[in-house]
Amino acid sequence: MPDAIIIGAGAAGLTAGLLLARRGWRVDVLERDVDDRPGDLAGIDDWRRPGATQTWHSHAFLARCRSLLAEHAPDVLAALRAAGALEVRLAEHAPPTLTGPAPADDELVVLGCRRAVLDWVLREVVATQPGVTVRSGTRVVGLRIETDPAPAEPAFSRGPVRVRGVRLADGSSRDADLVVDAAGRLSPVRRWLADAGADLPAPAEADCGIAYYSRYYRRSGPAPDIALNRGHTTGASFDRYSCLMFPADGDSFSMTFGVLPEDTGIRVLRHGAAFDAAVRSIEMFVPWLNPGNVRPVSPVTAMSHLANRLRPLVADGRPGVLGLLAIGDAAVITNPAHTRGVSLAVLGAVRLTEVASGLRDPAERALALDESMRAELAPWFEDSCAQDSARLLRWRPEQPVVPQARGAEPAEGAPPTGYTPWPAAPAGGAGAARPAGVTNGEAYLAARRDPEIWHRFTRLQNLLATPSDVLGESGFAARVREILATGWRPAGVPGPSHDDLVGLATDALAVGAPEPR
Numbered sequence: 411m412p413d414a415i416i417i418g419a420g421a422a423g424l425t426a427g428l429l430l431a432r433r434g435w436r437v438d439v440l441e442r443d444v445d446d447r448p449g450d451l452a453g454i455d456d457w458r459r460p461g462a463t464q465t466w467h468s469h470a471f472l473a474r475c476r477s478l479l480a481e482h483a484p485d486v487l488a489a490l491r492a493a494g495a496l497e498v499r500l501a502e503h504a505p506p507t508l509t510g511p512a513p514a515d516d517e518l519v520v521l522g523c524r525r526a527v528l529d530w531v532l533r534e535v536v537a538t539q540p541g542v543t544v545r546s547g548t549r550v551v552g553l554r555i556e557t558d559p560a561p562a563e564p565a566f567s568r569g570p571v572r573v574r575g576v577r578l579a580d581g582s583s584r585d586a587d588l589v590v591d592a593a594g595r596l597s598p599v600r601r602w603l604a605d606a607g608a609d610l611p612a613p614a615e616a617d618c619g620i621a622y623y624s625r626y627y628r629r630s631g632p633a634p635d636i637a638l639n640r641g642h643t644t645g646a647s648f649d650r651y652s653c654l655m656f657p658a659d660g661d662s663f664s665m666t667f668g669v670l671p672e673d674t675g676i677r678v679l680r681h682g683a684a685f686d687a688a689v690r691s692i693e694m695f696v697p698w699l700n701p702g703n704v705r706p707v708s709p710v711t712a713m714s715h716l717a718n719r720l721r722p723l724v725a726d727g728r729p730g731v732l733g734l735l736a737i738g739d740a741a742v743i744t745n746p747a748h749t750r751g752v753s754l755a756v757l758g759a760v761r762l763t764e765v766a767s768g769l770r771d772p773a774e775r776a777l778a779l780d781e782s783m784r785a786e787l788a789p790w791f792e793d794s795c796a797q798d799s800a801r802l803l804r805w806r807p808e809q810p811v812v813p814q815a816r817g818a819e820p821a822e823g824a825p826p827t828g829y830t831p832w833p834a835a836p837a838g839g840a841g842a843a844r845p846a847g848v849t850n851g852e853a854y855l856a857a858r859r860d861p862e863i864w865h866r867f868t869r870l871q872n873l874l875a876t877p878s879d880v881l882g883e884s885g886f887a888a889r890v891r892e893i894l895a896t897g898w899r900p901a902g903v904p905g906p907s908h909d910d911l912v913g914l915a916t917d918a919l920a921v922g923a924p925e926p927r
């Protein structure tokens with residue numbers, strides 16, 4: 411029986427552990443956080459997860475994530491439903507401005523669920539699965555590595571390093587046939603590999619140019635019967651800030667502000683009283699935040715220093731490391747605003763399981779997972795960079811700094827969605843249409859008018875179709891341009907100006923109510 415060590419019990423590590431065990435692997439999932447998860451969901455608000463600080467930011471799980479679970483781990487999907495996860499049928503929330511009915515599509519269903527509930531459910535299912543064990547309070551501090559003294563191919567300056575296992579904080583070590591880096595956004599594994607002399611391609615990276623403030627609430631009465639205006643969320647981008655409401659499991663929901671990281675005035679939102687006043691000042695959220703039956707159940711959680719990142723382990727067909735594969739945020743990170751991370755983590759776990767179970771040779775495994783990364787993950791990295799660039803041109807017109815993916819050189823003849831850096835903004839700004847296709851922003855506008863464009867765009871936003879299939883397809887692009895040429899635009903969403911928002915939040919802080927916990 412082959413054995414695997416997975417570093418990290420987040421969405422990627424737990425899903426991979428479950429799927430590998432079901433393919434006959436013996437798996438240890440090593441997690442640095444102690445296991446202080448509550449015995450039942452009633453205590454979930456107190457599960458802090460210091461190793462995954464995004465846990466208490468708003469999360470939704472896209473239709474692709476739900477489809478992958480339905481196909482590969484239907485018991486996890488069933489357990490999420492039993493835990494009260496909402497299934498948001500997107501056709502029911504199609505824009506009222508469409509000129510005809512939204513096409514029916516049973517796959518377009520998003521899971522509305524707190525992130526802690528997803529991880530709790532995954533832990534419960536994993537706990538009953540023979541062959542996989544989660545070892546909490548077990549921090550991995552290094553790798554057990556062998557360097558190939560004589561590279562098989564003399565043309566290569568260095569051979570790949572061979573990972574044999576991991577070193578733990580208590581001084582012990584463990585070996586396995588396969589080590590999986592599922593240690594998330596801050597994974598130290600690439601640094602360890604580089605220190606051991608691994609010849610890895612530089613990661614491609616671009617700042618998201620955004621910081622987030624989130625807070626969870628509970629309501630005591632029924633949810634308002636109002637369609638969500640952005641698919642699985644309600645909200646909008648306003649004057650240098652955005653605000654979204656995420657419906658979640660049971661009687662819970664969350665609110666998240668996205669702001670410029672350098673905006674010092676708006677940091678007042680980190681205080682609960684200021685945050686509550688700010689969300690209540692935006693008209694569209696008033697029905698959701700009736701003070702009579704809604705109460706905050708978490709402090710405000712802040713997060714910044716976010717970047718889009720693509721971290722390949724193979725350069726020009728040469729694996730830099732054997733015996734170790736990376737999935738989840740350790741492999742690719744996109745701006746959380748697009749709610750794609752967990753879908754990509756689950757997809758990575760599915761592909762890793764296929765590759766590890768279908769191939770025995772470590773080099774073949776590395777190449778096969780890399781190929782999937784190029785085809786299935788890299789397009790979302792590039793799309794996220796492009797969307798961030800367009801937003802930053804709106805939010806920072808006086809300082810039109812366009813984030814550039816850096817590090818990865820385009821290989822000659824590389825596929826259009828390979829590790830090529832995201833191309834610089836075309837003349838006219840990043841919001842301008844590229845000749846071959848349309849931007850995500852243009853498609854978003856047309857998708858509020860034309861039912862077929864709505865359908866294809868919503869599949870794109872849910873990772874059920876790729877940007878090149880949709881935005882780059884000539885018929886789609888022509889129809890989007892046709893709609894935009896009529897001059898039709900959706901009505902703007904009213905909201906306070908940036909300065910008014912900061913002012914009223916600051917005033918509320920002066921007379922603020924005590925914070926929960």
Ligand SMILES: Cc1cc2nc3c(=O)[nH]c(=O)nc-3n(C[C@H](O)[C@H](O)[C@H](O)COP(=O)(O)OP(=O)(O)OC[C@H]3O[C@@H](n4cnc5c(N)ncnc54)[C@H](O)[C@@H]3O)c2cc1C
Pocket residue numbers: 417418419420421422423440441442443460461462464467468469470471472548549550551592593594595597598622713737738739740746747748749750751752753755
């Ligand atoms: C503000 C914010 C909002 C988001 N919203 C969404 C959303 O709505 N929808 C969505 O799909 N995605 C969202 N994401 C992205 C999503 O959270 C991540 O993509 C997802 O958590 C990735 O899963 P993972 O398993 O790779 O990493 P994680 O979930 O971060 O898990 C990594 C695990 O590894 C452990 N670990 C780290 N180092 C070690 C070590 N040395 N030894 C042992 N264990 C270790 C950590 O403790 C942690 O448990 C959001 C992200 C942020 C930051």
